[in-house]
Amino acid sequence: MGEVAVMHSEPLQFECNDRKLITEKDVHNLPSNEERMHGEKSSQSPDHKKINDLRERGYMEYGCQHYRRRCHIRAPCCNEIFDCRHCHNEAKNSIDIDQKHRHDIPRHQVKQVICSLCETEQEVQQNCINCGVCMGKYFCGTCKLFDDDVSKQQYHCSGCGICRTGGSENFFHCYKCGCCYSTLLKTVTLAWEEQCIKIV
Template structure:
């Protein structure tokens, strides 16, 4: 009986030793993968690799770095181009310098780009998307891949939904209230002209459904521009401003020659036409009481 206990004890000790060895190996692998975490990258991403662009065969930190260099207004138009991110097949590890194009040694089949370096084993990005070939160590952005958009977004999938008509992701706060505009983000920002669909800057959806960079919208506000640059509808609550217009117009009587002059106006906010008295300051829509109008 005691002999059996000794054997069992030895077996258990052996198993315990194996578990310790496995645990140490696991820690070792983890330490290898963590090397250089958040120490490398560019202004767009924290990552431990660079990419070789399949379009021009040049090396860049990321797709945005490529596009800033190759799609700039200073580049000869016929040479400008965007990188096809989904076609990236070669990445270079920043820690060991290995350029990996993963090809199976047995069958010769080209494999997908991997998250870990095939030479030193380092993790080249805590967040990795095999579709977009995106690496990023800064996971605080809450990156996620949207199948509808076909690209990676930030902000957490639980906070956004994809609208098929708009062709983009919107905040869940707008799910039942946003105005659908077909391909809303598939155009340039109407202020800075950066392509919005792949922009890294925060984007606002206006009440009319059009989209614009939040920074550009704030800049418009600073310059007292309160209408959508695309459709001219008011982008803020202007009721207090319209009240001030009422007071100013009441305090500014028109000369007798113009007191009975009538003009037709089109309201940019509600789209209705009205026949109203002319005033030098502004004309008020009879339907929605807006002063965002123009003569027709």
């Protein structure tokens, strides 16, 4: 995989209405991406609207075959840069790699990401500290997961300890067997706990 140039530039300032300078601090004071995903209304000044437009730059234009996202990750295991954990695992478990050097990325240990737009390396967070762009409309700080394609209805299951797709309202976690199941199964099974024991 080709190398990604990493820059550590000064925080950007954006001029709005020809009068006021808006900095990255203003960008992070905007309503959250999660609020906008769920259509929650918020009153925004013209300056905030302009910053919001800046935040949305590159939406669905970056990423890899696994995720649409606006950042790369630095793998904590080998200190190399990849588009996502799947890209890392495919590259590092290739038959071209000596078997004793093959490994998967410990995804929960990822600490650094690189913005795809301004190439600033930074700690894991949803919005770039330099240019303010949202690096993934869906963001999980636990799994270090970024994804602009929210049609998957991603959600984090604390019981499983990972992010899943399909919408949290459509699944429930069974703490007896440690798995997630469709809520349809729970509604048609009157004594779910008893059934769960039988399944296990």
